[in-house]
Amino acid sequence: MIALALHSARKTPADIIAENFSLLALALVSFAAVIFLVFLLASRASVKAQEWLKYLVFLVPASLLLLVGLIYPAIRTLILSFMDKKSENFVGFDNYIWAFTIPEITVVLTNTAIWVVTVPTLSTLIGLGIAYMTDRMKRPAVIKSLIFMPMAISFVGAGVIWKFVYNYQPNDNKPDIGLFSAIFKALGLTPPNWLLEVPLNTFLLILVMIWIQTGFAMVVLSAALKNIPDEVTEAAMLDGATPWRRFYLVSVPMIRATIVVVLTTITIGTLKVFDIVRTMTGGNFQTNVIANEMYSQSFRQMNYGQGSALAIILFVAIIPIIVYNIRQLRLERTER
Amino acid sequence: MSTLRRRVVALGATAVAASLVLAGCASSEPAAEETASETTDSTTSDTCAAYEAYLGNEGTEVEMYTTIIDPEASLFIESLAEFEECTGITINWNGTQEFEAQIPVRVEGGTAPDMAIFPQPGLLAKFAGNGLVPANDATSASVDENYTADWKVYGTVDGTFYGTPLGANVKSFVWYSPKTFADNGWAIPTTWEELLALSDTIAAAGDVQPWCVGFGSGDATGWVGTDWMEDLMLRFQDAATYDQWVSGELPFNDPKVAEVLAEAGKILKNPAYVGDVASIATTTFQEGGAGLVDGSCAMHRQASFIGGILAADYGATIVSPEDTTTEGGITTFYFPGVSADNKPALGGGEFVGIFADRPEVHAVHHYLTTPDWNNKKAALGGWFSANLGLDTANVADPVNKVAVEILQNASTFRFDGSDVMPAEVGAGSFWKEMTAWVAEDKSDAAVLEAIYSTWPY
Numbered sequence: 148m149i150a151l152a153l154h155s156a157r158k159t160p161a162d163i164i165a166e167n168f169s170l171l172a173l174a175l176v177s178f179a180a181v182i183f184l185v186f187l188l189a190s191r192a193s194v195k196a197q198e199w200l201k202y203l204v205f206l207v208p209a210s211l212l213l214l215v216g217l218i219y220p221a222i223r224t225l226i227l228s229f230m231d232k233k234s235e236n237f238v239g240f241d242n243y244i245w246a247f248t249i250p251e252i253t254v255v256l257t258n259t260a261i262w263v264v265t266v267p268t269l270s271t272l273i274g275l276g277i278a279y280m281t282d283r284m285k286r287p288a289v290i291k292s293l294i295f296m297p298m299a300i301s302f303v304g305a306g307v308i309w310k311f312v313y314n315y316q317p318n319d320n321k322p323d324i325g326l327f328s329a330i331f332k333a334l335g336l337t338p339p340n341w342l343l344e345v346p347l348n349t350f351l352l353i354l355v356m357i358w359i360q361t362g363f364a365m366v367v368l369s370a371a372l373k374n375i376p377d378e379v380t381e382a383a384m385l386d387g388a389t390p391w392r393r394f395y396l397v398s399v400p401m402i403r404a405t406i407v408v409v410l411t412t413i414t415i416g417t418l419k420v421f422d423i424v425r426t427m428t429g430g431n432f433q434t435n436v437i438a439n440e441m442y443s444q445s446f447r448q449m450n451y452g453q454g455s456a457l458a459i460i461l462f463v464a465i466i467p468i469i470v471y472n473i474r475q476l477r478l479e480r481t482e483r
Numbered sequence: 484m485s486t487l488r489r490r491v492v493a494l495g496a497t498a499v500a501a502s503l504v505l506a507g508c509a510s511s512e513p514a515a516e517e518t519a520s521e522t523t524d525s526t527t528s529d530t531c532a533a534y535e536a537y538l539g540n541e542g543t544e545v546e547m548y549t550t551i552i553d554p555e556a557s558l559f560i561e562s563l564a565e566f567e568e569c570t571g572i573t574i575n576w577n578g579t580q581e582f583e584a585q586i587p588v589r590v591e592g593g594t595a596p597d598m599a600i601f602p603q604p605g606l607l608a609k610f611a612g613n614g615l616v617p618a619n620d621a622t623s624a625s626v627d628e629n630y631t632a633d634w635k636v637y638g639t640v641d642g643t644f645y646g647t648p649l650g651a652n653v654k655s656f657v658w659y660s661p662k663t664f665a666d667n668g669w670a671i672p673t674t675w676e677e678l679l680a681l682s683d684t685i686a687a688a689g690d691v692q693p694w695c696v697g698f699g700s701g702d703a704t705g706w707v708g709t710d711w712m713e714d715l716m717l718r719f720q721d722a723a724t725y726d727q728w729v730s731g732e733l734p735f736n737d738p739k740v741a742e743v744l745a746e747a748g749k750i751l752k753n754p755a756y757v758g759d760v761a762s763i764a765t766t767t768f769q770e771g772g773a774g775l776v777d778g779s780c781a782m783h784r785q786a787s788f789i790g791g792i793l794a795a796d797y798g799a800t801i802v803s804p805e806d807t808t809t810e811g812g813i814t815t816f817y818f819p820g821v822s823a824d825n826k827p828a829l830g831g832g833e834f835v836g837i838f839a840d841r842p843e844v845h846a847v848h849h850y851l852t853t854p855d856w857n858n859k860k861a862a863l864g865g866w867f868s869a870n871l872g873l874d875t876a877n878v879a880d881p882v883n884k885v886a887v888e889i890l891q892n893a894s895t896f897r898f899d900g901s902d903v904m905p906a907e908v909g910a911g912s913f914w915k916e917m918t919a920w921v922a923e924d925k926s927d928a929a930v931l932e933a934i935y936s937t938w939p940y
Contacts, residue, residue, distance in 0.1 A: 443911065
């Protein structure tokens with residue numbers, strides 16, 4: 148039998164690797180070739196045409212990708228949200244009516260609201276505090292690196308890590324691997340089943356997101372604080388301002404625009420939160436949020452109409468925040 | 484133009500030319516490899532005589548898209564090696580854990596695989612009239628001959644037969660440790676009443692928890708609860724009622740369903756039997772069975788496949804019920820019905836559907852339904868099917884042997900209900916509500932009402 152298998156036309160792993168590597172090489176060469184072709188055209192073109200080519204080269208690929216990857220799916224989602232679950236017939240606003248009448252939706256909207264209020268404010272506050280404290284330090288790099296590191300971990304990875312931290316062992320005779328439970332037991336307290344207790348569980352999930360986002364807030368705000376001219380701080384010191392007053396009357400107003408950008412960016416990320424909830428509770432135990440319900444409806448229960456309606460609701464909820472964010476970014480640019 | 488610039492440009496032009504040539508190469512067919520049709524000396528004509536019906540497709544390739552990945556995948560590939568060798572058909576195994584999400588994308592995008600192994604009939608039914616090619620007459624006849632009628636029904640959508648049965652699993656099992664039972668003098672219960680009496684006895688003894696249960700399974704948390712419900716539905720109601728329940732004729736909030744959920748609650752919601760009821764929801768189904776191995780609990784109701792997981796991850800040994808000496812040895816007894824002579828079986832299985840109407844695809848489709856292949860695959864271990872031609876001598880594992888006997892002789896066999904129900908319920912509210920039932924101590928009536936309200940009547 149084994150002798151037979153050797154002669155079959157099956158590809159060995161080495162063949163597959165070789166094939167994939169040659170494809171990779173081909174892709175790289177093609178990419179280089181396209182770039183060179185552009186340069187070749189650019190070098191042959193007249194000055195007037197060059198100006199025009201510049202726009203073409205920078206705008207066409209980006210807008211094509213946007214069209215394929217964003218605009219088209221968004222329009223299709225909008226259309227699907229007015230159709231039934233198999234995307235065959237139009238059903239008017241039924242999916243939207245459904246979205247706001249299921250009993251589940253109150254839990255989903257309440258939780259999403261809790262997330263949106265807590266995560267951006269706490270991440271930004273903690274990030275700002277650390278940024279301000281390390282601003283005048285000799286060697287802030289170590290502390291900053293430690294706080295920034297969770298940024299590099301995916302939400303699913305973070306969910307898995309924290310699931311271990313919150314692990315609960317119902318059987319007293321078995322070793323407990325959960326850090327929180329272990330701390331409680333060491334203090335002589337009875338640990339709760341962390342991910343089951345409502346509303347504690349939602350806040351425990353929120354903690355994971357804050358742990359990830361604080362680093363981002365800290366790095367951006369740190370850069371903004373470094374941009375405050377020394378003359379301003381010195382003038383405040385000469386006027387006899389206490390450190391605390393210096394912080395909230397000088398530093399914070401100077402970086403107000405950046406704070407808003409950080410807040411709104413984290414808010415957008417928080418509205419979309421899905422991976423943490425799906426990994427840690429699967430949306431059970433009243434921890435469900437809108438993006439997780441959207442995924443569950445579309446890809447678990449194969450109900451494209453209702454999933455799309457939830458997607459559109461989320462989309463509409465984010466628009467004002469994005470508009471505000473862009474306006475603040477512009478403000479910040481004009482101030483500089 | 485400076486010379487440097489000219490050189491750069493020339494270099495660029497060369498690169499363009501080269502890439503075009505390479506691209507031309509890549510898109511053309513790869514050089515023909517030595518195909519299996521060139522029969523080698525080691526292949527005797529006797530071995531290949533069995534495959535004569537499939538000849539005439541030398542040098543063709545068939546893609547098999549599936550959720551089955553290594554290590555199981557290599558056993559499948561091994562079981563098909565002789566077929567490939569003799570027929571010259573190459574089967575390219577393409578396993579991915581993202582199958583459920585990717586198959587609609589591939590079919591919709593016009594790049595459907597040649598054939599696919601569907602983990603549940605409900606998913607296969609979605610592609611009937613939307614890409615699936617009906618099984619040909621030969622394959623259909625082979626299924627008639629080699630499987631009980633129930634199995635053909637599961638692969639049939641609106642009167643057209645698409646999906647052939649592949650592997651199977653049996654869910655109506657209670658896992659236990661024969662050593663623990665023998666040491667304590669506990670007898671195997673044969674009725675539901677005896678099972679509850681035994682649970683009381685174990686609970687009264689006090690050093691071992693009677694039951695271990697875990698509902699946790701990522702975003703599919705709760706399916707273990709639906710299995711309990713389905714198994715008991717088959718026992719406390721007749722098979723016809725079970726069918727009505729699965730198809731939606733019997734409403735989910737019917738008193739008959741409520742009666743069954745109350746029976747399930749006698750075990751699942753009894754702290755004396757299962758310990759902390761709420762933590763069932765946060766215990767993964769793999770951990771749920773681990774208590775059998777370390778002796779912290781006595782019984783665990785779970786499908787045949789849990790044995791492999793407990794053996795691989797928790798150091799269990801799967802033994803026969805007579806082996807009362809092996810430490811950490813586990814085996815199963817039949818999950819009892821209301822009376823000892825009422826023996827329905829709940830199970831599940833995979834189905835193979837085809838998306839390409841080519842002779843070599845039909846050939847593979849047919850071959851997978853033959854006793855010949857089923858015996859070959861079972862002999863490699865850790866696998867069984869409902870094929871009537873499967874010889875239990877080829878099934879080494881004692882639990883799987885019992886499972887095959889149940890499949891071939893069950894008075895009533897029924898498919899996992901949540902796999903057949905509409906996805907809103909089967910992969911949605913039924914899971915979620917069974918989880919809430921234990922986690923939040925939601926009442927029976929509220930659970931059934933919530934599931935009823937999501938059913939797309």
